[in-house]
Amino acid sequence: MLRLLSTPRLLLAPALLAAVLLSACEASRRTRETANPDDGTATSEPTRRSERIDRKEQKETADLRIMDSPNRLVAAVVESKVQYKVPREILMQQFNRQFDDGTVVDKALVRPIQSKAKTKEKPVYYLVGMGLRNGMFRAMALPLELSTDNELYLSTTAERYMLEGRGCQMCYFNFEGDKITGTVCEDNSGGGTCTLTVVDNNTFFPPKR
Template sequence: MSSPSTNAEEDAARRKREGTSTQLARLNEGKVEYIMPRAQLATAFIREFNDGTVVDKTMIRKVQESAKDKPIYYLVGMGLRDGMFRSMAIPLITSSDQSLYLSSNAERYTITSVGCSFCYFSFEKNQITGTTCGDNSGGSRCDLVVENSNNLFRKR
């Protein structure tokens, strides 16, 4: 934990590095209850893509490789840009009271399809490790880009 300094610019830079967390949902008997409206999540994803991608579906997806593994929840937004499938996933933080939070310091996984009608994230040990194209027609692929942070709800 860092302590406040007498330099306002340094304090502002530190706060930006430390990031912010926003509660999106909570778990109730294993089911996701959204606190933030899904339309607001879609708007945030459109802003985050910032390239003309129209997001029309958002979800919080549970990933759990085996029953003994602690599940990880991902916020996912899906849509199209110029007729090509796009998707973004960001891992969420699960608090002790079963609330799900998005941290601006969480990595951002973005898929862009090239000739593929639908792309899936591939997982290993509950972590995103790659992509899979939904149709196996030749020449189709799904490109994955990983960024170290996200700006979905970062205060500007």
């Protein structure tokens, strides 16, 4: 009798265990469905957080590129007119520092040069400073790079074209197309001369720290 009673108990135990497991699985499935409804709202927050992190990393990368970039924004071209992003007084100071020989620059400007052979193309822009050293005319021109959004940048690899006048009140740059190739004295009737010196790079703007 005891043996007959124990047999149903052994048979019922697996059945009860299976029922409990099925119930637990169903509850777990309902919990997951509640946490992750079909509208995707439960997963949208991690996605937005990931997007915010990506945007932050992109901004930090862009900031590092700006700091490491050898180019410095000088001006912008708006409706064919130059708008200075660096005050011209600061540009004059930088010219004085770049000459580093006692030259005092009292005029700084951005000048466009349009090649006659490239009238359909945009002009080349030069940053120009003019002044005196010991009463002698001095000038410097640095070519600027024009970006796709019409901003003008000075690269540390841009050449320095420097003029020095001797017995000449005013010297001018000579151009072939939009390239500086020489110089001429405004009035050399008194034997005045102008000389052109070209240096391959510049330190016009001190490096960022």
